[in-house]
Amino acid sequence: MPVRLVMGGADPARQGATRVKICGLTTPADVDTVAQAGAAYAGFVFFPRSPRNLSIPQARDLAVLAPIGLAKVALVVDADDALLDAILAQVPIDILQLHGKESPARVAEIRTRHGLPVMKAVGVASEADLPALDSYSSVADMLLVDAKAPKDAVLPGGNGLAFDWRLIAGRRWTRPWMLAGGLTAANVAQAVRLTGARQVDVSSGVESAPGVKDAALIAAFVQAAVAA
Secondary structure (H helix, E strand, O other), X not given: OOOOOOOOOOOHHHOXXXXXXXXXXXXXXXXHHHHHHOOOEEEEEEOOXXXXXXXXXXXXXXXXXOOXXXXXXXXXXXXXXXXXXXXXXHOOOOEEEEOOOOOHHHHHHHHHHHOXXXXXXXXXXXXXXXXXXXXXXXXXXXXXXXXXXXXOOOOOOOOOOOOOHHHHOOOOOOOOEEEOOOOOOOOHHHHXXXXXXXXXXXXXXXXXXXXXXXXXXXXXXXXXXXHO
16 A cells, blocks of 8 residues: 655644644643644653553544544554554554654554554754664654663653754655654753754643643744744
8 A cells, every 4th residue: 555644734834843742632722722723743651650641532523623634643662553443443544653662664563554654753962863863764754763762761762851962964765754761841952953854843842841731832942943
């Protein structure tokens, strides 16, 4: 089945602006806030250890509220086919985000099996982590360049950590990519300038508590990213 990359964001006035993904939405108000703020992507988390985890029925109820132009992203961690089948049977998802230790072969398998665009998250802490980005760029539709989680971390992402953005300054890959890790309204413009990112992802950086999105922080983040 051919794969079509849904990029989200339908406002022609913002076509040249930085695209924003707000991840870890858990309430109808979150979806409305993200849409009103002008984000391009809405992320739903399917990972039980995350404070942002959703059941499949909860995610379905939220996803149907997303307006046209807001791409719906399902974040999974080393999900098996049964879980992916169950999610996609009930939730109208546009992009699958793989945030675990999926191999390039597994990424390619998921992409072929489900016929949806696949975004692969790759953790970066040092220059030694960069070759993995090249490996995944040959099989994924999009890369998420994230801060590498500490070895003792409970979550593979959403930890509010940044990496040295200079590591990827001037680097480009054969696929679209998105910057994540420790971003906030206060630093996103600097991150965009240093890395050249055209897309950014945030979760904990727009929360008042773990898993609790803050409407004012979301609006401020999108505004800062778009202005960058």
